Amino acid sequence: xxxxxxxxxxxxxxxxDAPPGxxxxxxxxxxxxxxxxxxxxxxxxxxxRVVEADIRIGFNLRxxxxxxENKTWRQNTMLIPRACGICSxxxxxxxxxxxxxxxxxxxxxxxxARLIRMFSLEAERIxxxxxxxxxLAHDAGFDTMLHVTWRDREIIMDIVExxxxxxxxxxxxxxxxxxxxxxKEKADRAQPxxxxxxxxxxxxxxxxTEEASIRNRLENxxxxxxxxxxxxxxxxxxGRGSGLPFDVRKATPYELYDKIDWNMVYYNEGDILxxxxxxLDETLESLQICKQVxxxxxxTQGELxxxxxxxxxxxxxxxxxxxxxxxxxxxxxxxxxxKPDRYKIRAPSLGNIDATLRRMDGEYVADMxxxxxxxxxxxxxxNRVMIINEVTGEKMILNQDEFARKAIKxxxxxxxxx
Amino acid sequence: xxxxxxxxxxxxxxxxxxxxxxxxxxxxxxHFDVMCNVTNAxxxxxxxxxxxxxxxxxxxxxxxxxxxxxxCYHIQHRIEDEFKEVSINLIITKIDxxxxxxxxxxxxxxxxxxxxxxxxxxxxxxxxxHPFLQRLILPERWPDDVxxxxxxxxxxxxxxxxxxxxxxxxxxAK
Numbered sequence: 001x002x003x004x005x006x007x008x009x010x011x012x013x014x015x016x017d018a019p020p021g022x023x024x025x026x027x028x029x030x031x032x033x034x035x036x037x038x039x040x041x042x043x044x045x046x047x048x049r050v051v052e053a054d055i056r057i058g059f060n061l062r063x064x065x066x067x068x069e070n071k072t073w074r075q076n077t078m079l080i081p082r083a084c085g086i087c088s089x090x091x092x093x094x095x096x097x098x099x100x101x102x103x104x105x106x107x108x109x110x111x112x113a114r115l116i117r118m119f120s121l122e123a124e125r126i127x128x129x130x131x132x133x134x135x136l137a138h139d140a141g142f143d144t145m146l147h148v149t150w151r152d153r154e155i156i157m158d159i160v161e162x163x164x165x166x167x168x169x170x171x172x173x174x175x176x177x178x179x180x181x182x183x184k185e186k187a188d189r190a191q192p193x194x195x196x197x198x199x200x201x202x203x204x205x206x207x208x209t210e211e212a213s214i215r216n217r218l219e220n221x222x223x224x225x226x227x228x229x230x231x232x233x234x235x236x237x238x239g240r241g242s243g244l245p246f247d248v249r250k251a252t253p254y255e256l257y258d259k260i261d262w263n264m265v266y267y268n269e270g271d272i273l274x275x276x277x278x279x280l281d282e283t284l285e286s287l288q289i290c291k292q293v294x295x296x297x298x299x300t301q302g303e304l305x306x307x308x309x310x311x312x313x314x315x316x317x318x319x320x321x322x323x324x325x326x327x328x329x330x331x332x333x334x335x336x337x338x339k340p341d342r343y344k345i346r347a348p349s350l351g352n353i354d355a356t357l358r359r360m361d362g363e364y365v366a367d368m369x370x371x372x373x374x375x376x377x378x379x380x381x382x383n384r385v386m387i388i389n390e391v392t393g394e395k396m397i398l399n400q401d402e403f404a405r406k407a408i409k410x411x412x413x414x415x416x417x418x
Numbered sequence: 419x420x421x422x423x424x425x426x427x428x429x430x431x432x433x434x435x436x437x438x439x440x441x442x443x444x445x446x447x448x449h450f451d452v453m454c455n456v457t458n459a460x461x462x463x464x465x466x467x468x469x470x471x472x473x474x475x476x477x478x479x480x481x482x483x484x485x486x487x488x489x490c491y492h493i494q495h496r497i498e499d500e501f502k503e504v505s506i507n508l509i510i511t512k513i514d515x516x517x518x519x520x521x522x523x524x525x526x527x528x529x530x531x532x533x534x535x536x537x538x539x540x541x542x543x544x545x546x547x548h549p550f551l552q553r554l555i556l557p558e559r560w561p562d563d564v565x566x567x568x569x570x571x572x573x574x575x576x577x578x579x580x581x582x583x584x585x586x587x588x589x590x591a592k
Contacts (some may be wrong), residue, residue: 061557233529246501251503
């Protein structure tokens with residue numbers, strides 16, 4: 001096992017311990033126009049091919065786990081969705097399930113409250129997936145698709161806003177149930193909008209599978225086989241694109257996922273197209289789950305909120321949920337007071353970095369944006385690229401405009417970029 | 419305990435040597451807590467990884483108790499035909515607080531690299547045989563002896579250190 005292991009997270013910032021054979025090193029980030037959040041990628045190239053890629057993380061440590069130990073369980077309910085900008089509902093869902101279990105109220109939560117929680121989770125998955133494949137199309141140079149998908153994403157954003165009052169952080173859940181109801185008139189308003197979105201997502205799927213210009217950028221690029229995937233343990237859609245058929249909603253069902261009719265999507269090809277198709281098909285599945293939930297809400301009644309005491313009895317609990325990006329893992333230890341003794345959060349992107357770096361080996365540098373995007377990274381904005389020529393030792397630090405100008409010139413006069 | 423251990427052995431289809439396991443608790447259906455002493459941890463993980471074929475590591479969490487450290491490996495036993503997963507929390511107990519060290523599981527799980535380094539950063543627990551145990555998440559200027567997740571460092575203290583290193587950084591940039 002150890003000899004197959006290749007060191008990652010290990011290259012020094014100046015690239016001085018680069019792998020043998022690499023002649024150029026591309027440093028991306030921590031601030032870069034490609035990504036929205038900070039991470040430092042180091043890509044070692046031989047000609048046009050990637051020899052090895054590495055990453056440095058830790059530019060955005062917010063100390064959330066420490067902060068949670070200093071706040072009460074009640075206050076943490078509103079801190080925890082801030083763990084992620086896009087998948088806020090899923091973090092809150094795992095948290096409230098942990099508290100429900102530790103406080104011993106999980107049997108008292110009504111079916112209606114659980115259905116509303118599920119609606120929030122699935123709506124989040126839909127808007128996150130649509131956002132992701134829109135940006136993927138943008139990275140592949142197909143900007144028309146970016147605008148089409150983001151136009152259609154507004155439909156689900158409007159539904160979420162109508163139901164919760166917020167566009168991206170619905171914050172509907174509380175330990176013991178949910179904060180708000182979904183009344184019948186809002187459900188009736190949402191149903192035709194969901195129908196329209198299903199039609200649109202089917203059209204998106206058609207574009208991604210039939211339009212040659214985008215399909216060629218994704219097919220047979222960055223292949224991660226099942227055997228490799230078992231070693232680097234990706235989770236969520238990245239794993240399901242490589243033939244690991246595991247979805248936390250099926251594997252250890254929570255809320256009412258075992259009582260709803262839905263199919264898990266997985267592909268065996270392992271390329272970027274497979275992960276894209278997983279997400280496209282999942283969006284359609286989530287849309288039909290949303291419709292089922294709204295149908296069931298009509299006939300299900302019950303208390304929205306069960307009473308949870310401030311002090312949580314001693315104990316520990318580990319819970320997971322399927323976030324749009326993969327498995328979201330929380331582990332809590334309570335000591336009988338109103339504050340947690342220890343709270344551990346593992347967001348899905350960290351588990352997928354290894355798999356993504358492995359995908360890059362031997363690929364063209366032109367495919368890097370698509371591969372880096374494939375696991376739906378959560379990183380931030382920047383405008384600087386540093387290029388070092390190893391032979392002459394010459395360093396160039398370029399901002400976004402200069403980089404673009406250089407790239408256009410190189411293309412126009414057909415001369416090398418470096 | 420023995421009933422629960424038998425049930426877990428039935429699911430994993432291996433025998434877990436009795437002297438390695440301290441205690442097994444069934445939290446709920448398909449969810450077990452396995453306690454194990456730090457000296458036996460490597461042997462037990464070897465059985466779980468090589469005989470039972472567990473390959474998925476969700477995460478590792480460090481825990482500070484009153485008189486010891488615990489390290490908890492959250493692993494998933496995957497049953498591919500049924501699309502099911504059985505969660506096992508392997509809790510390594512009795513890690514000495516004065517000289518905290520525990521075996522690294524990098525030989526079994528590639529993913530344990532960065533989770534172990536994260537715990538090394540936050541708690542100062544030393545992972546034996548880890549080839550590259552270096553800072554992963556904390557800022558470069560962070561003082562080496564401050565392990566921020568330990569209970570001895572309060573919220574205010576951490577804030578002070580953060581402000582101090584930020585000021586230093588800004589001054590250096592001038």
